[in-house]
Amino acid sequence: MKSILKAALSTAFLIAAASSSSAEPAAGKAVFEAKGCAQCHYTDGPAREKTIDDQLAKKGPELWYAGSKFQKGWLAGWLADPKPIRPLKFNSLDEENADDHPKLAGDDAANVTDFLMSLTVDAVEAGVIKPKRNVKGKQIFIKKMPCSGCHQASGRKGKISGGRSGPSLVGAGERLNPDWIYAYLKNPTVFKPVKAMPTFAGILKDKDIKNVATYVSNFKAKKK
Amino acid sequence: MKRFLVLFVPFVLASSIGGAPAWSAETETVFKFYCAQCHGLGGKGDGPNVTKDFPVTPRDFTSAKEMDKLSDADMKNVILDGGPAVSKSPLMPPWGKTLTSEQVDGLIKHLRKLCKCKGKQG
Numbered sequence: 001m002k003s004i005l006k007a008a009l010s011t012a013f014l015i016a017a018a019s020s021s022s023a024e025p026a027a028g029k030a031v032f033e034a035k036g037c038a039q040c041h042y043t044d045g046p047a048r049e050k051t052i053d054d055q056l057a058k059k060g061p062e063l064w065y066a067g068s069k070f071q072k073g074w075l076a077g078w079l080a081d082p083k084p085i086r087p088l089k090f091n092s093l094d095e096e097n098a099d100d101h102p103k104l105a106g107d108d109a110a111n112v113t114d115f116l117m118s119l120t121v122d123a124v125e126a127g128v129i130k131p132k133r134n135v136k137g138k139q140i141f142i143k144k145m146p147c148s149g150c151h152q153a154s155g156r157k158g159k160i161s162g163g164r165s166g167p168s169l170v171g172a173g174e175r176l177n178p179d180w181i182y183a184y185l186k187n188p189t190v191f192k193p194v195k196a197m198p199t200f201a202g203i204l205k206d207k208d209i210k211n212v213a214t215y216v217s218n219f220k221a222k223k224k
Numbered sequence: 225m226k227r228f229l230v231l232f233v234p235f236v237l238a239s240s241i242g243g244a245p246a247w248s249a250e251t252e253t254v255f256k257f258y259c260a261q262c263h264g265l266g267g268k269g270d271g272p273n274v275t276k277d278f279p280v281t282p283r284d285f286t287s288a289k290e291m292d293k294l295s296d297a298d299m300k301n302v303i304l305d306g307g308p309a310v311s312k313s314p315l316m317p318p319w320g321k322t323l324t325s326e327q328v329d330g331l332i333k334h335l336r337k338l339c340k341c342k343g344k345q346g
Contacts, residue, residue: 052257093260093272145306149315150261150273163273165261196257199321 028115031108043119047193055194056091065191066116068124069180075116078175080109085175087152087164123190129178129213137215140208145200147212153219166197171221178217185209248337251330258319259331267338280313291339298344299332 032038040060042048047062049055066075082101089095104112141147151169152162160170172181184191186201186209201209256265264270267285274282283290294302301309303323307316319328336343 052253056257088272093256093265144314145317146315149278149317161275161277163261163278164275165271165273196261198317198319202321203318 024111024114025118026115028111028113031104031112032115035102035104035108037102037112043116045119045121047189047191049192049194052194058091060090062192063116064119065121065124065180067118067120068183069177069191070116071175071177072113072117074175076109076113079104079112080106084168086167093165121190123187124177124180124183126179129182129210129217131173131178131217132214133218134211134215136208137211137213140204140212141215145204147216150197154221169216169219172219173217174219174221176217178213181216182210182213185213248330248334251327251334254323254327255331255334258323262315267335278315280315282316285335285338288339288341291335292341292343295344296332296336299335300328303328303331 032043040058041063042058043063043066045062045064047064049058049062080103082103084097084099084101086097089097141153147153147169148162150163150166152160152164153169154160154171160168162169185204186206188195188197188199188201204212255267259267260271262269262271262273262282263285264274264282269282269284271282285291298310302312302316304318304320306318307313309318323331
Protein backbone atom coordinates (compact mmCIF):
# COMPACT_ATOMS: atom_id res chain seq x y z
CA MET A 1 0.00 0.00 0.00
CA LYS A 2 2.83 2.29 0.95
CA SER A 3 4.56 1.67 -2.39
CA ILE A 4 1.32 2.32 -4.31
CA LEU A 5 0.91 5.59 -2.46
CA LYS A 6 4.53 6.45 -3.15
CA ALA A 7 4.10 5.69 -6.86
CA ALA A 8 0.89 7.73 -7.02
CA LEU A 9 2.56 10.64 -5.26
CA SER A 10 5.59 10.57 -7.54
CA THR A 11 3.32 10.37 -10.62
CA ALA A 12 1.36 13.35 -9.35
CA PHE A 13 4.62 15.18 -8.74
CA LEU A 14 5.85 14.41 -12.24
CA ILE A 15 2.59 15.64 -13.79
CA ALA A 16 2.75 18.80 -11.69
CA ALA A 17 6.38 19.32 -12.62
CA ALA A 18 5.67 18.80 -16.30
CA SER A 19 2.71 21.17 -16.30
CA SER A 20 4.59 23.83 -14.37
CA SER A 21 7.59 23.62 -16.71
CA SER A 22 5.31 24.14 -19.70
CA ALA A 23 3.38 26.94 -17.97
CA GLU A 24 5.94 29.64 -18.76
CA PRO A 25 6.34 28.71 -22.43
CA ALA A 26 2.55 28.86 -22.79
CA ALA A 27 2.46 32.25 -21.07
CA GLY A 28 5.37 33.36 -23.23
CA LYS A 29 3.62 32.23 -26.38
CA ALA A 30 0.59 34.29 -25.39
CA VAL A 31 2.80 37.36 -24.84
CA PHE A 32 4.61 36.69 -28.14
CA GLU A 33 1.28 36.74 -29.96
CA ALA A 34 -0.23 39.63 -28.00
CA LYS A 35 2.80 41.86 -28.59
CA GLY A 36 2.73 41.17 -32.32
CA CYS A 37 6.15 39.48 -32.40
CA ALA A 38 4.75 37.03 -34.95
CA GLN A 39 4.40 39.85 -37.46
CA CYS A 40 8.16 39.72 -37.99
CA HIS A 41 9.19 36.30 -36.66
CA TYR A 42 7.69 32.90 -37.41
CA THR A 43 7.98 30.17 -34.82
CA ASP A 44 6.58 27.10 -36.55
CA GLY A 45 9.10 25.08 -38.52
CA PRO A 46 10.30 23.70 -40.77
CA ALA A 47 11.76 26.53 -42.85
CA ARG A 48 9.29 28.12 -45.26
CA GLU A 49 11.57 30.12 -47.54
CA LYS A 50 11.95 28.73 -51.05
CA THR A 51 13.01 31.79 -53.05
CA ILE A 52 14.99 34.99 -52.51
CA ASP A 53 11.69 36.86 -52.57
CA ASP A 54 10.42 34.65 -49.73
CA GLN A 55 13.50 35.57 -47.71
CA LEU A 56 13.23 39.26 -48.55
CA ALA A 57 9.56 39.29 -47.54
CA LYS A 58 10.54 38.50 -43.95
CA LYS A 59 10.83 41.43 -41.54
CA GLY A 60 12.92 39.59 -38.99
CA PRO A 61 14.75 36.31 -38.47
CA GLU A 62 12.86 33.05 -38.13
CA LEU A 63 12.67 31.77 -34.57
CA TRP A 64 11.32 28.25 -34.97
CA TYR A 65 14.64 26.81 -33.73
CA ALA A 66 15.42 29.61 -31.25
CA GLY A 67 15.82 27.18 -28.34
CA SER A 68 18.60 25.37 -30.21
CA LYS A 69 20.21 28.56 -31.48
CA PHE A 70 20.43 30.91 -28.53
CA GLN A 71 21.74 30.80 -25.00
CA LYS A 72 18.96 31.35 -22.48
CA GLY A 73 20.71 33.92 -20.31
CA TRP A 74 21.63 36.04 -23.30
CA LEU A 75 18.14 35.82 -24.79
CA ALA A 76 16.43 36.90 -21.57
CA GLY A 77 18.74 39.90 -21.29
CA TRP A 78 18.35 40.85 -24.93
CA LEU A 79 14.56 40.72 -24.92
CA ALA A 80 14.52 43.05 -21.93
CA ASP A 81 17.09 45.41 -23.43
CA PRO A 82 17.61 44.72 -27.13
CA LYS A 83 20.70 46.04 -28.87
CA PRO A 84 21.35 45.70 -32.61
CA ILE A 85 22.96 42.43 -33.67
CA ARG A 86 23.08 43.41 -37.32
CA PRO A 87 24.77 46.68 -38.28
CA LEU A 88 22.21 47.03 -41.09
CA LYS A 89 18.45 46.69 -41.08
CA PHE A 90 17.30 43.09 -41.57
CA ASN A 91 17.32 42.17 -45.28
CA SER A 92 18.76 45.54 -46.29
CA LEU A 93 22.14 46.51 -47.67
CA ASP A 94 21.63 50.25 -47.63
CA GLU A 95 19.69 51.06 -44.46
CA GLU A 96 21.24 51.18 -41.01
CA ASN A 97 19.76 49.14 -38.19
CA ALA A 98 17.39 51.62 -36.54
CA ASP A 99 17.94 50.08 -33.10
CA ASP A 100 14.17 50.06 -32.57
CA HIS A 101 13.41 46.46 -31.59
CA PRO A 102 10.58 46.51 -29.01
CA LYS A 103 11.57 45.89 -25.41
CA LEU A 104 9.77 43.42 -23.17
CA ALA A 105 9.33 44.24 -19.51
CA GLY A 106 10.08 41.94 -16.55
CA ASP A 107 7.91 38.83 -16.61
CA ASP A 108 7.12 39.19 -20.29
CA ALA A 109 10.80 38.90 -21.20
CA ALA A 110 11.22 35.87 -18.94
CA ASN A 111 8.12 34.14 -20.29
CA VAL A 112 8.93 34.82 -23.94
CA THR A 113 12.44 33.52 -23.25
CA ASP A 114 10.93 30.29 -21.91
CA PHE A 115 8.67 30.03 -24.95
CA LEU A 116 11.50 30.60 -27.43
CA MET A 117 13.86 28.27 -25.57
CA SER A 118 11.20 25.55 -25.85
CA LEU A 119 11.55 25.70 -29.66
CA THR A 120 14.30 23.15 -30.17
CA VAL A 121 15.17 20.95 -33.14
CA ASP A 122 16.80 17.55 -33.54
CA ALA A 123 19.11 18.94 -36.24
CA VAL A 124 21.30 20.40 -33.48
CA GLU A 125 23.20 17.67 -31.68
CA ALA A 126 24.19 18.60 -28.15
CA GLY A 127 27.71 18.43 -26.75
CA VAL A 128 29.68 18.41 -30.03
CA ILE A 129 31.40 21.80 -29.78
CA LYS A 130 33.30 22.98 -26.71
CA PRO A 131 34.18 26.69 -26.90
CA LYS A 132 37.91 27.35 -26.68
CA ARG A 133 40.75 29.05 -28.52
CA ASN A 134 41.31 27.36 -31.84
CA VAL A 135 44.20 28.35 -34.09
CA LYS A 136 42.92 26.54 -37.19
CA GLY A 137 39.45 27.99 -36.74
CA LYS A 138 40.96 31.46 -36.41
CA GLN A 139 43.05 30.98 -39.54
CA ILE A 140 39.97 29.98 -41.55
CA PHE A 141 37.85 32.77 -40.04
CA ILE A 142 40.39 35.47 -40.81
CA LYS A 143 42.39 34.25 -43.81
CA LYS A 144 41.28 31.10 -45.63
CA MET A 145 37.54 31.79 -45.90
CA PRO A 146 37.38 35.22 -44.33
CA CYS A 147 34.11 35.29 -42.40
CA SER A 148 35.26 38.77 -41.38
CA GLY A 149 34.35 39.96 -44.87
CA CYS A 150 30.68 40.02 -43.85
CA HIS A 151 30.75 39.69 -40.05
CA GLN A 152 32.13 42.00 -37.41
CA ALA A 153 34.25 40.48 -34.68
CA SER A 154 36.32 41.77 -31.81
CA GLY A 155 40.05 41.73 -32.50
CA ARG A 156 43.16 42.89 -30.67
CA LYS A 157 42.49 45.21 -27.77
CA GLY A 158 38.76 44.79 -28.39
CA LYS A 159 38.86 46.61 -31.70
CA ILE A 160 35.75 45.73 -33.67
CA SER A 161 36.23 45.25 -37.38
CA GLY A 162 34.69 43.31 -40.22
CA GLY A 163 31.94 43.53 -42.81
CA ARG A 164 28.49 44.87 -42.17
CA SER A 165 26.14 42.73 -44.27
CA GLY A 166 25.91 39.81 -41.85
CA PRO A 167 25.03 39.69 -38.18
CA SER A 168 27.83 40.83 -35.90
CA LEU A 169 29.71 38.00 -34.22
CA VAL A 170 30.98 40.17 -31.39
CA GLY A 171 30.05 38.18 -28.29
CA ALA A 172 28.74 35.30 -30.42
CA GLY A 173 29.98 32.87 -27.78
CA GLU A 174 27.60 34.40 -25.28
CA ARG A 175 24.69 34.63 -27.70
CA LEU A 176 24.78 31.42 -29.73
CA ASN A 177 24.68 27.77 -28.78
CA PRO A 178 28.08 26.39 -29.90
CA ASP A 179 26.39 23.27 -31.26
CA TRP A 180 24.02 25.39 -33.34
CA ILE A 181 26.95 27.21 -34.95
CA TYR A 182 28.34 23.84 -36.06
CA ALA A 183 24.94 22.46 -37.13
CA TYR A 184 24.23 25.61 -39.14
CA LEU A 185 27.60 25.60 -40.89
CA LYS A 186 27.34 21.88 -41.61
CA ASN A 187 23.76 21.82 -42.79
CA PRO A 188 22.69 25.42 -43.37
CA THR A 189 19.65 24.85 -45.55
CA VAL A 190 17.76 23.13 -42.72
CA PHE A 191 17.75 26.45 -40.93
CA LYS A 192 18.08 28.95 -43.76
CA PRO A 193 17.25 27.52 -47.19
CA VAL A 194 17.79 30.95 -48.77
CA LYS A 195 20.59 32.99 -47.25
CA ALA A 196 23.08 35.60 -48.40
CA MET A 197 25.93 33.69 -46.77
CA PRO A 198 27.80 31.16 -48.91
CA THR A 199 27.45 27.49 -48.03
CA PHE A 200 30.81 26.21 -46.82
CA ALA A 201 29.72 22.62 -46.18
CA GLY A 202 31.29 20.52 -48.89
CA ILE A 203 34.05 23.11 -49.34
CA LEU A 204 35.50 23.04 -45.83
CA LYS A 205 36.18 19.65 -44.29
CA ASP A 206 33.96 18.65 -41.40
CA LYS A 207 36.84 18.96 -38.92
CA ASP A 208 37.49 22.52 -40.14
CA ILE A 209 33.81 23.41 -39.78
CA LYS A 210 34.17 22.17 -36.20
CA ASN A 211 37.32 24.30 -35.80
CA VAL A 212 35.46 27.42 -36.96
CA ALA A 213 32.48 26.67 -34.69
CA THR A 214 34.86 26.12 -31.76
CA TYR A 215 36.64 29.41 -32.49
CA VAL A 216 33.47 31.49 -32.97
CA SER A 217 31.77 30.00 -29.93
CA ASN A 218 34.63 31.39 -27.84
CA PHE A 219 33.91 35.01 -28.86
CA LYS A 220 33.24 37.17 -25.84
CA ALA A 221 31.45 40.50 -25.85
CA LYS A 222 33.63 43.58 -25.92
CA LYS A 223 35.03 44.38 -22.52
CA LYS A 224 33.74 47.60 -21.10
CA MET B 225 -16.71 36.17 -76.86
CA LYS B 226 -15.80 39.84 -77.00
CA ARG B 227 -15.53 39.93 -73.26
CA PHE B 228 -13.37 36.81 -73.35
CA LEU B 229 -11.00 38.45 -75.82
CA VAL B 230 -10.86 41.63 -73.78
CA LEU B 231 -9.79 39.61 -70.77
CA PHE B 232 -7.65 37.03 -72.52
CA VAL B 233 -5.61 39.10 -74.97
CA PRO B 234 -4.10 41.47 -72.40
CA PHE B 235 -3.28 38.43 -70.27
CA VAL B 236 -1.41 36.73 -73.12
CA LEU B 237 0.38 39.97 -73.96
CA ALA B 238 1.31 40.55 -70.37
CA SER B 239 2.67 37.05 -69.93
CA SER B 240 4.70 37.19 -73.12
CA ILE B 241 6.10 40.60 -72.27
CA GLY B 242 6.69 39.55 -68.67
CA GLY B 243 8.17 36.23 -69.78
CA ALA B 244 10.95 37.54 -71.97
CA PRO B 245 12.99 39.48 -69.43
CA ALA B 246 12.12 37.11 -66.56
CA TRP B 247 15.65 35.73 -66.32
CA SER B 248 17.17 39.19 -66.12
CA ALA B 249 14.78 40.31 -63.41
CA GLU B 250 15.61 37.18 -61.44
CA THR B 251 19.32 37.59 -62.10
CA GLU B 252 19.20 41.14 -60.81
CA THR B 253 17.57 39.82 -57.64
CA VAL B 254 20.30 37.18 -57.35
CA PHE B 255 22.98 39.84 -57.88
CA LYS B 256 21.52 42.17 -55.28
CA PHE B 257 21.03 39.39 -52.76
CA TYR B 258 24.46 37.76 -52.94
CA CYS B 259 26.98 39.93 -54.79
CA ALA B 260 25.92 43.42 -53.69
CA GLN B 261 27.09 42.75 -50.13
CA CYS B 262 30.62 43.53 -51.33
CA HIS B 263 30.25 44.72 -54.91
CA GLY B 264 27.44 47.20 -54.21
CA LEU B 265 23.88 47.35 -55.48
CA GLY B 266 25.09 49.08 -58.65
CA GLY B 267 28.14 46.81 -58.99
CA LYS B 268 30.72 49.56 -58.47
CA GLY B 269 32.62 47.63 -55.80
CA ASP B 270 31.19 49.72 -52.98
CA GLY B 271 28.99 47.33 -50.98
CA PRO B 272 28.35 47.79 -47.26
CA ASN B 273 31.11 45.35 -46.34
CA VAL B 274 33.71 47.65 -47.86
CA THR B 275 34.70 49.62 -44.81
CA LYS B 276 38.06 51.28 -44.26
CA ASP B 277 39.27 48.00 -42.74
CA PHE B 278 38.37 45.97 -45.83
CA PRO B 279 41.77 44.80 -47.09
CA VAL B 280 40.98 44.68 -50.82
CA THR B 281 38.88 46.62 -53.31
CA PRO B 282 36.09 44.49 -54.72
CA ARG B 283 35.96 44.59 -58.48
CA ASP B 284 34.03 47.43 -60.05
CA PHE B 285 31.78 45.62 -62.51
CA THR B 286 31.01 48.84 -64.36
CA SER B 287 34.67 49.25 -65.37
CA ALA B 288 35.03 47.88 -68.90
CA LYS B 289 38.80 48.27 -68.59
CA GLU B 290 38.94 45.90 -65.60
CA MET B 291 36.26 43.52 -66.74
CA ASP B 292 37.72 43.13 -70.22
CA LYS B 293 40.68 41.37 -68.60
CA LEU B 294 38.42 38.47 -67.67
CA SER B 295 36.84 35.89 -69.94
CA ASP B 296 33.42 34.47 -69.08
CA ALA B 297 35.17 31.26 -68.04
CA ASP B 298 37.40 33.25 -65.62
CA MET B 299 34.32 34.80 -64.06
CA LYS B 300 32.67 31.43 -63.71
CA ASN B 301 35.75 30.05 -61.95
CA VAL B 302 35.86 32.97 -59.52
CA ILE B 303 32.16 32.73 -58.73
CA LEU B 304 32.25 28.96 -58.20
CA ASP B 305 35.62 28.59 -56.45
CA GLY B 306 36.34 32.04 -55.00
CA GLY B 307 39.13 34.56 -55.50
CA PRO B 308 42.05 32.17 -54.91
CA ALA B 309 40.98 30.23 -58.04
CA VAL B 310 42.48 33.12 -60.05
CA SER B 311 45.11 34.19 -57.50
CA LYS B 312 42.85 36.85 -56.04
CA SER B 313 41.69 37.50 -52.49
CA PRO B 314 39.80 34.82 -50.52
CA LEU B 315 37.46 37.65 -49.50
CA MET B 316 35.66 36.63 -52.67
CA PRO B 317 34.19 33.40 -51.30
CA PRO B 318 33.33 30.27 -53.28
CA TRP B 319 29.65 30.22 -54.26
CA GLY B 320 29.75 26.79 -55.89
CA LYS B 321 27.69 25.15 -53.15
CA THR B 322 25.23 28.03 -52.94
CA LEU B 323 24.25 29.10 -56.44
CA THR B 324 22.70 26.98 -59.17
CA SER B 325 24.50 26.78 -62.53
CA GLU B 326 21.63 28.76 -64.08
CA GLN B 327 22.13 31.51 -61.50
CA VAL B 328 25.88 31.60 -62.23
CA ASP B 329 25.29 31.79 -65.99
CA GLY B 330 22.73 34.54 -65.42
CA LEU B 331 25.18 36.48 -63.25
CA ILE B 332 27.88 36.35 -65.92
CA LYS B 333 25.43 37.86 -68.44
CA HIS B 334 24.43 40.46 -65.86
CA LEU B 335 28.06 41.44 -65.25
CA ARG B 336 28.62 41.82 -68.99
CA LYS B 337 25.63 44.15 -69.06
CA LEU B 338 27.10 46.19 -66.21
CA CYS B 339 30.53 46.56 -67.85
CA LYS B 340 29.12 46.89 -71.36
CA CYS B 341 32.03 44.75 -72.45
CA LYS B 342 32.59 41.30 -73.91
CA GLY B 343 35.69 40.34 -71.97
CA LYS B 344 38.72 38.35 -72.98
CA GLN B 345 37.72 35.95 -75.73
CA GLY B 346 38.73 32.30 -75.98
